[in-house]
Amino acid sequence: xxxxxQNLTKSFGSQIALSHISLELTAGCVxxxxxxxxxxxxxxxxxxxLEIPNSGQLWFDGYPYATHLQLLRSQMGYLxxxxxxxxxxxxxxxxxxLAILKKSSxxxxxxxxxxxxxxxxxxxxxxxxxxxxxxxxxGIAQAFLGKPTLLLLDEPTRGLDIEEKQRFFSLLRxxxxxxxxxxxxxxxxxxNQKADRVIILYRGQVVFFGEVGDLNPSDRIDPKSHNNHNxxxxxxxxxxxxxxx
Amino acid sequence: MKKDDFWLLDGLSEEQRDELGDLxxxxxxxxxxxxxxxxxxxxxRLLDSIIPYLxxxxxxxxxxxxxxxxIRSQWVMFETSFWVAGLLVLLLGFFMSFxxxxxxxxxxxxxxxxxxxASGVVYxxxxxxxxxxxxxxLTATHPVELLIARLTMVLGFNVLIAFALMLAIHLEGTQIxxxxxxxxxxxxxxxxxxxxxYITLRWGVLVGVVLPLGLWGGLVMLGWREALxxxxxxMNPVSWLTLMIGSSNTVLIASVVTCLLGLGLLxxxxxxxxxxxxxxxxxxxx
Numbered sequence: 017x018x019x020x021x022q023n024l025t026k027s028f029g030s031q032i033a034l035s036h037i038s039l040e041l042t043a044g045c046v047x048x049x050x051x052x053x054x055x056x057x058x059x060x061x062x063x064x065x066l067e068i069p070n071s072g073q074l075w076f077d078g079y080p081y082a083t084h085l086q087l088l089r090s091q092m093g094y095l096x097x098x099x100x101x102x103x104x105x106x107x108x109x110x111x112x113x114l115a116i117l118k119k120s121s122x123x124x125x126x127x128x129x130x131x132x133x134x135x136x137x138x139x140x141x142x143x144x145x146x147x148x149x150x151x152x153x154x155g156i157a158q159a160f161l162g163k164p165t166l167l168l169l170d171e172p173t174r175g176l177d178i179e180e181k182q183r184f185f186s187l188l189r190x191x192x193x194x195x196x197x198x199x200x201x202x203x204x205x206x207x208n209q210k211a212d213r214v215i216i217l218y219r220g221q222v223v224f225f226g227e228v229g230d231l232n233p234s235d236r237i238d239p240k241s242h243n244n245h246n247x248x249x250x251x252x253x254x255x256x257x258x259x260x261x
Numbered sequence: 262m263k264k265d266d267f268w269l270l271d272g273l274s275e276e277q278r279d280e281l282g283d284l285x286x287x288x289x290x291x292x293x294x295x296x297x298x299x300x301x302x303x304x305x306r307l308l309d310s311i312i313p314y315l316x317x318x319x320x321x322x323x324x325x326x327x328x329x330x331x332i333r334s335q336w337v338m339f340e341t342s343f344w345v346a347g348l349l350v351l352l353l354g355f356f357m358s359f360x361x362x363x364x365x366x367x368x369x370x371x372x373x374x375x376x377x378x379a380s381g382v383v384y385x386x387x388x389x390x391x392x393x394x395x396x397x398x399l400t401a402t403h404p405v406e407l408l409i410a411r412l413t414m415v416l417g418f419n420v421l422i423a424f425a426l427m428l429a430i431h432l433e434g435t436q437i438x439x440x441x442x443x444x445x446x447x448x449x450x451x452x453x454x455x456x457x458x459y460i461t462l463r464w465g466v467l468v469g470v471v472l473p474l475g476l477w478g479g480l481v482m483l484g485w486r487e488a489l490x491x492x493x494x495x496m497n498p499v500s501w502l503t504l505m506i507g508s509s510n511t512v513l514i515a516s517v518v519t520c521l522l523g524l525g526l527l528x529x530x531x532x533x534x535x536x537x538x539x540x541x542x543x544x545x546x547x
Contacts, residue, residue, distance in 0.1 A: 066395055083312055090401035100392045104340045116334040117400035117407075119327075158396060 017043045017077050017165060019063070019196055024072035026058050033058040035220040037072070045192050047207035048200040050217035056200035057097050059217065060168045063198065064094045076166055093164035095155045095172055103144035107135055107154050111161060118162035129157040132187050134180070148175040156184055160191060169199035173206050185210055331402065332410045339414070343384055347422050350377055354426040365499050366430050367442055367506060372481055374423045374446045376474065379453040381415040383469045386461045404534045416454065437507035444516035445506050451523020453477055458530040
């Protein structure tokens with residue numbers, strides 16, 4: 017299983033969000049780290065086929081996105097950064113609905129996910145009554161539905177308390193085998209011991225890609241735009257400090 | 262590099278390895294050889310020649326059972342207010358049939374049915390379903406299947422209401438041929454739905470609401486104005502409009518044309534949804 021990104025570029029008007037990203041990712045857990053506006057969300061949305069790149073090629077499991085869009089979409093699980101869902105739904109109804117769209121029966125998996133994420137008590141409550149953390153956990157649950165082989169999670173730990181974070185990472189550990197999981201985060205603590213590899217994005221460019229243990233300042237790839245050096249260095253150092261913490 | 266370490270010999274027995282002899286020269290050539298990066302034109306040409314031979318995934322459900330399951334699943338998308346609005350129109354119609362102005366019932370049906378259906382279509386794409394729509398895209402269900410299921414739900418409900426009102430009109434003893442009356446409301450209903458759907462998909466919900474409903478409002482006003490002008494000639498405007506629905510060939514032809522126009526617009530909306538993946542393919546190939 018391999019996700020291949022070749023020369024991916026995405027811009028919104030004159031603003032370049034991603035610039036010539038090329039990566040090859042195999043099964044495992046990959047954290048995408050970067051400050052605000054570094055292109056984490058755009059990268060995940062492009063990989064989830066929700067944004068059309070300006071240029072570049074993408075393959076997953078040997079299938080090009082350009083020719084097998086629907087097939088690849090059916091193998092993906094995605095957690096968007098913002099979850100704005102109809103208030104009248106309940107957790108159980110939403111998960112049942114999405115399970116039907118995934119064209120297979122997953123009633124047992126739905127209950128497992130609800131239990132694993134500690135959502136049992138609120139599973140039949142309307143979404144309007146859920147806390148931010150519970151909404152995030154619901155987003156995580158729907159992404160895991162149908163056992164997707166490519167999981168794209170945009171800031172899954174945002175708004176979660178320590179206990180909820182533990183539940184999420186425990187679920188992740190159970191499901192990561194033979195899958196590729198990419199999750200974005202602001203917090204270096206989230207990648208420590210949880211991710212096999214880390215991608216560090218800075219202003220739309222990959223400044224580091226490798227194993228977490230290999231992170232040290234000399235490995236940093238210089239971004240092409242040279243006027244960012246100081247701030248990029250600062251961010252990179254803060255990541256490493258965060259990991260050491 | 263020793264040939265024993267080389268992956269080309271993986272799985273071969275000692276005998277087979279000996280038969281192949283010294284491969285170090287070949288290994289060196291292979292190691293040093295790098296393929297040149299293909300040009301964009303070459304890549305496009307290759308993709309274009311391969312695509313027709315690739316197995317086409319069957320995006321549409323085959324059996325009726327799974328279609329029904331998908332349509333039924335759409336129930337969760339609709340809040341109580343959607344069903345209540347439809348039922349209120351139905352109740353209004355039945356209520357009117359007991360009043361003095363019951364001759365207005367066909368006109369109420371004609372004016373409200375398209376309005377209710379177009380609102381229902383736009384309601385399905387309301388902003389709070391935007392995230393859900395993104396999640397729906399990333400499933401094994403094709404967006405066109407979803408569109409069909411939702412339209413079946415909205416149009417099915419509204420057509421049922423319209424037929425229930427037709428029953429009331431029939432029981433009240435109308436002089437209008439029911440076939441003509443069906444065409445008179447079905448044409449605008451399909452056109453307004455198709456227009457609302459197409460516009461919503463292309464330019465968003467706000468334009469999708471304002472334009473079709475504004476257009477329908479304008480047409481209703483023009484029709485009423487014409488009827489009022491007739492009243493100056495001593496004819497009751499409601500009776501004149503009812504007469505036109507029941508006997509005018511112009512109204513009949515216009516009804517058939519709007520039916521066809523509506524179906525055309527729905528087809529256009531269908532193609533817009535189906536074309537989304539085509540656009541992705543074209544752009545992502547660059």
